[in-house]
Structure formats: structure tokens, C-alpha cells
Amino acid sequence: MSAPTTPAPLNPDGSRRTFMKQAGGFLGLALAPPFLSQAERLTALSKKVEGVSTISLKVNGTVRAIRAEPRVTLLDALREYLDLTGSKKGCDHGQCGACTVLVDGKRVNSCLTLAIMTQGKEVTTIEGLAKEGGELHPMQAAFLKHDGFQCGYCTPGQIMSAVACVQEGHAGSEAEVREWMSGNLCRCSAYPNITAAILEAKGQMG
Secondary structure, three states, rough: OOOOOOOOOOOOOOOHHHHHHHHHHHHHHHHHHHHHHHHHHHHHHHHHHHOOEEEEEEEEOOEEEEEEEOOOHHHHHHHHOOOOOOOOOOOOOOOOOEEEEEEEEEEHHHHHOOOHHHHHOEEOHHOOOOOOOOOHHHHHHHHHHHOOOOOOHHHHHHHHHHHHHHHHHOOOOOHHHHHHOOOOOOOOHHHHHOOOOOHHHHHHOO
């Protein structure tokens, strides 16, 4: 009767290199199916969203179509594709509020919103706030009266956010206005004037 054979050691030479090669082979076999299926899912997804497509946007009451990639933000669509440059690009991280617009009446940071996500919705920018014939919106008029700006860069976003602030019912007091407008920064520090303008405009927006 022959003696039982001893299996070859997994790491015959005791080297780290050999061990890593063998371990890598085992791990590769064990992990290949999940990685492969994930790769297939990502590939399928990329085929759906890659390239330029037609995006239909209703901005200030007018439906307009642009040809853009799905990754284009609403801010870039407004400024670069529709030539509506009132909305400003400040931080481009959703921290300053200079890009604020209204989507279905709610304020959003357009730099963080994909244009394609607003299809079928009503987008209002600072250019669409005044009435036909050029009459200013009460909020615009109040900002002028109270000098609610200095350099003016943040003003479009401030005004759009202020309109929403009133419509949301968050303009009951000076403290409340300051709290609900805190997402819009003014580097010129015109906050007292902005607050006064909002409180005055509130009475004319009913």
C-alpha cells in the first residue's frame, strides 16, 4: 500500500510575492461575478445617458429646446444655451445662492440642478419676473427703493429667493426673513436693506 501523498504547499517558497499571486487568483475567482455584473450595469447605464440629446425647457412661460448633454446644469443651460445671464455663477457648489431660480414656484440652486430634470416644469428666472410692458415686480421695485444691493452680483438670486420666501409664508418678521434668506450670501453685506425690501414687498404681493 502506497503512502498517502502530501498536497503541495500553497506557498512553497515562503515568499510574499508567491502568496499574493495565489491569493489574488482565489480572490479573482470569488469576486469576478459581482464585479462583472456591476460593470455590465454601468455600461448599460452609460449607453442610456451618453451623448447630446434634445432637452425641452419651459422658461419664463416659453418652451425652448436645446441640444445638450444630460450632465449640463440648469444654470449652464440658462446662461450658455438660452443666453439668460441674469442668474449668476458664484461658488458653483450651491453655497452662495447667486444662481437661485424658481422651479414650479420653489427656489432651487440652479448650479446643482440638472437641466434635464426640469423638463415638464416651469422655470422662472430674474428675466421673467417683471410684468409684460416692463413693469417691475414688487420685489424688484422694493430692492431699488431700499438700495438692497451694492455690486449687484448676488441681486438676481436674492430677489428670486425673496419672492419664494414671501410665497412660502416665511416673511412674518425681520428675524424670520433673515433665517429663511440665510442661504443667499451678500458679500457687500447689504442684509439690512434686503430685509427691509422683502418686508415691504410682502404687503404688495398678496
